[in-house]
Amino acid sequence: xxxxxxxxxxxxxxxxxxxxxxxxxxxxxxxxxxxxxxxxxxxxxxxxxxxxxxxxxxxxxxxxxxxxxxxxxxxxxxxxxxxxxxxxxxxxxxxxxxxxxxxxxxxxxxxxxxxxxxxxxxxxxxxxxxxxxxxxxxxxxxxxxxxxxxxxxxxxxxxxxxxxxxxxxxxxxxxxxxxxxxxxxxxxxxxxxxxxxxxxxxxxxxxxxxxxxxxxxxxxxxxxxxxxxxxxxxxxxxxxxxxxxxxxxxxxxxxxxxxxxxxxxxxxxxxxxxxxxxxxxxxxxxxxxxxxxxxxxxxxxxxxxxxxxxxxxxxxxxxxxxxxxxxxxxxxxxxxxxxxxxxxxxxxxxxxxxxxxxxxxxxxxxxxxxxxxxxxxxxxxxxxxxxxxxxxxxxxxxxxxxxxxxxxxxxxxxxxxxxxxxxxxxxxxxxxxxxxxxxxxxxxxxxxxxxxxxxxxxxxxxxxxxxxxxxxxxxx
Amino acid sequence: xxxxxxxxxxxxxxxxxxxxxxxxxxxxxxxxxxxxxxxxxxxxxxxxxxxxxxxxxxxxxxxxxxxxxxxxxxxxxxxxxxxxxxxxxxxxxxxxxxxxxxxxxxxxxxxxxxxxxxxxxxxxxxxxxxxxxxxxxxxxxxxxxxxxxxxxxxxxxxxxxxxxxxxxxxxxxxxxxxxxxxxxxxxxxxxxxxxxxxxxxxxxxxxxxxxxxxxxxxxxxxxxxxxxxxxxxxxxxxxxxxxxxxxxxxxxxxx
Numbered sequence: 001x002x003x004x005x006x007x008x009x010x011x012x013x014x015x016x017x018x019x020x021x022x023x024x025x026x027x028x029x030x031x032x033x034x035x036x037x038x039x040x041x042x043x044x045x046x047x048x049x050x051x052x053x054x055x056x057x058x059x060x061x062x063x064x065x066x067x068x069x070x071x072x073x074x075x076x077x078x079x080x081x082x083x084x085x086x087x088x089x090x091x092x093x094x095x096x097x098x099x100x101x102x103x104x105x106x107x108x109x110x111x112x113x114x115x116x117x118x119x120x121x122x123x124x125x126x127x128x129x130x131x132x133x134x135x136x137x138x139x140x141x142x143x144x145x146x147x148x149x150x151x152x153x154x155x156x157x158x159x160x161x162x163x164x165x166x167x168x169x170x171x172x173x174x175x176x177x178x179x180x181x182x183x184x185x186x187x188x189x190x191x192x193x194x195x196x197x198x199x200x201x202x203x204x205x206x207x208x209x210x211x212x213x214x215x216x217x218x219x220x221x222x223x224x225x226x227x228x229x230x231x232x233x234x235x236x237x238x239x240x241x242x243x244x245x246x247x248x249x250x251x252x253x254x255x256x257x258x259x260x261x262x263x264x265x266x267x268x269x270x271x272x273x274x275x276x277x278x279x280x281x282x283x284x285x286x287x288x289x290x291x292x293x294x295x296x297x298x299x300x301x302x303x304x305x306x307x308x309x310x311x312x313x314x315x316x317x318x319x320x321x322x323x324x325x326x327x328x329x330x331x332x333x334x335x336x337x338x339x340x341x342x343x344x345x346x347x348x349x350x351x352x353x354x355x356x357x358x359x360x361x362x363x364x365x366x367x368x369x370x371x372x373x374x375x376x377x378x379x380x381x382x383x384x385x386x387x388x389x390x391x392x393x394x395x396x397x398x399x400x401x402x403x404x405x406x407x408x409x410x411x412x413x414x415x416x417x418x419x420x421x422x423x424x425x426x427x428x429x430x431x432x433x434x435x436x437x438x439x440x441x442x443x444x445x446x447x448x449x450x451x452x453x454x455x456x457x458x459x460x461x462x463x464x465x466x467x468x469x470x471x472x473x474x475x476x
Numbered sequence: 477x478x479x480x481x482x483x484x485x486x487x488x489x490x491x492x493x494x495x496x497x498x499x500x501x502x503x504x505x506x507x508x509x510x511x512x513x514x515x516x517x518x519x520x521x522x523x524x525x526x527x528x529x530x531x532x533x534x535x536x537x538x539x540x541x542x543x544x545x546x547x548x549x550x551x552x553x554x555x556x557x558x559x560x561x562x563x564x565x566x567x568x569x570x571x572x573x574x575x576x577x578x579x580x581x582x583x584x585x586x587x588x589x590x591x592x593x594x595x596x597x598x599x600x601x602x603x604x605x606x607x608x609x610x611x612x613x614x615x616x617x618x619x620x621x622x623x624x625x626x627x628x629x630x631x632x633x634x635x636x637x638x639x640x641x642x643x644x645x646x647x648x649x650x651x652x653x654x655x656x657x658x659x660x661x662x663x664x665x666x667x668x669x670x671x672x673x674x675x676x677x678x679x680x681x682x683x684x685x686x687x688x689x690x691x692x693x694x695x696x697x698x699x700x701x702x703x704x705x706x707x708x709x710x711x712x713x714x715x716x717x718x719x720x721x722x723x724x725x726x727x728x729x730x731x
Contacts, residue, residue, distance in 0.1 A: 082611065144601060146600045164578050405606065
């Protein structure tokens with residue numbers, strides 16, 4: 001015993017990590033793994049139902065009833081007022097579009113880059129995209145003065161041959177968000193098909209009907225896989241420029257306007273990075289929550305994944321800090337009188353606390369903490385940092401929209417924006433987001449099992465001389 | 477009705493051609509303005525602007541298309557009051573509010589060379605109001621129905637706006653159209669001063685002058701070449717149709 005232990009000791013130095021810590025190197029039988037995912041989908045404690053009913057009540061009161069009241073009474077019940085004609089509704093729109101960026105970024109970009117750590121949580125991230133875009137859409141409709149006429153934004157043929165105005169950044173925005181919603185839903189659906197087929201073969205009753213319809217008769221033949229892979233590759237490559245364009249166009253809503261503080265040429269990339277900043281932090285939060293609350297998820301989501309997400313958060317946070325500085329520097333150096341007033345108002349005005357909180361949450365805290373591997377691998381800490389980053393990014397949008405609108409070139413109209421019913425409606429959209437995510441987690445396999453299994457087949461441990469090395473074969 | 481034809485460069489008698497060479501503009505003399513608010517009242521009467529009630533007015537949602545601004549110059553003990561500045565839609569030739577509307581509710585009138593808001597088309601994105609550097613657009617935050625018998629005083633030629641649409645000064649479009657139609661039917665060109673807006677009509681000191689900018693002999697065109705003439709936020713290149721004659725007791729001194 002002792003004699004055999006010694007060479008192993010030398011092959012694995014004491015501080016080296018156990019290769020079995022990696023999901024890819026810790027394979028389980030496919031049947032068992034499928035069963036684990038099915039079990040995670042079927043197991044709900046009483047806490048789940050209590051939370052779901054509470055969120056349902058919040059959605060009914062804060063979203064449906066409040067929105068109905070808002071539509072019936074007019075936007076007068078909201079706090080928006082001259083000169084801040086845009087308020088929290090648009091803050092939420094930009095925020096949710098930002099959240100929705102992460103899904104695609106984590107999934108598509110890491111997929112085409114063949115980053116292996118993506119495998120267990122791509123679906124959790126893609127769901128963020130689709131459900132986040134739904135909240136963004138709802139928020140922008142809340143914002144409209146006459147929402148019952150919002151179909152006029154669609155370029156549909158009509159007897160008066162009136163088209164939407166393609167000069168307007170809002171028109172571009174509307175088309176971009178719709179494109180992104182459809183593309184990301186397709187991108188969510190394609191990798192889902194094999195898992196739906198897996199669930200179909202292991203379900204009974206209405207669930208079987210549900211999965212049978214959604215899995216489109218997928219049986220797992222070689223030809224089906226080839227077509228599916230081709231489609232996924234096309235979508236993964238195509239959705240990346242779409243994703244970048246969407247938030248750039250959202251930024252143009254502001255950058256194309258003649259407002260001090262808005263007409264900044266760097267807004268396009270700045271908004272894209274800001275979106276990734278909040279979005280990746282949101283993926284981190286969701287992954288931690290799934291790991292903590294759903295059965296069997298501790299096998300699939302491991303500290304190594306939190307670690308990788310933590311590194312991404314750190315890199316994006318530093319990039320965001322760079323872009324913020326870049327935007328601020330050029331605005332300040334430009335020396336425009338009103339822009340200078342606005343920058344001072346951001347810091348010294350009544351909402352100055354928000355400006356400093358934004359910088360602390362987005363730059364200082366990630367930079368101070370995420371260098372540490374221990375912190376990155378700690379679920380509670382990673383969740384807290386993600387929450388702070390998301391609060392910071394929401395503050396950033398709040399500063400860009402209503403706070404910047406406070407100051408314009410006609411000082412007679414200056415007035416600080418105070419939200420009213422917007423707060424209720426924001427809580428309503430947040431509750432709706434969590435609720436549909438919870439329902440989805442019980443209806444569709446939240447871990448792409450086939451992708452994990454594929455990765456585990458490709459990875460292996462091999463002995464080279466006395467050392468054990470990790471090997472990855474490229475099977476795609 | 478006259479036969480279709482041309483008088484100079486102006487086409488008359490053709491009901492299908494909406495284009496005309498009339499270009500309307502305004503000059504506001506800040507030295508003559510006494511801040512009496514008669515123009516504000518006249519504008520509200522003429523254009524059916526809503527009375528928003530005490531609560532919303534206190535919240536800053538009064539919907540006047542024309543309001544009088546006055547600023548303090550300096551820090552409190554040594555305060556100097558600046559001239560009154562009646563502010564209304566500047567009817568920019570290159571208006572920032574127009575391209576940003578996603579549904580073409582904010583449009584440029586080919587006929588009057590003014591900036592118009594199509595209430596029926598507006599869906600209430602409020603982008604135009606954000607992008608207006610003069611902040612003269614007013615939004616209908618609610619349905620502001622006046623109590624009886626006030627609806628009886630509504631101007632029959634002016635639309636009453638409902639909640640959720642943007643509105644703003646139209647240069648009393650109903651007056652312009654009526655006068656243009658009359659002149660066109662009589663086969664002549666409108667004379668200077670034949671049609672003026674409600675605010676210009678109500679101004680007791682004649683600080684507001686309205687007329688044709690395309691006519692070099694009109695009073696407005698003469699006043700625009702005054703040494704005190706300035707347009708608001710000229711650096712933005714919006715080319716407003718309204719010219720201000722600078723106040724500050726410089727009256728008569730053509731600097």
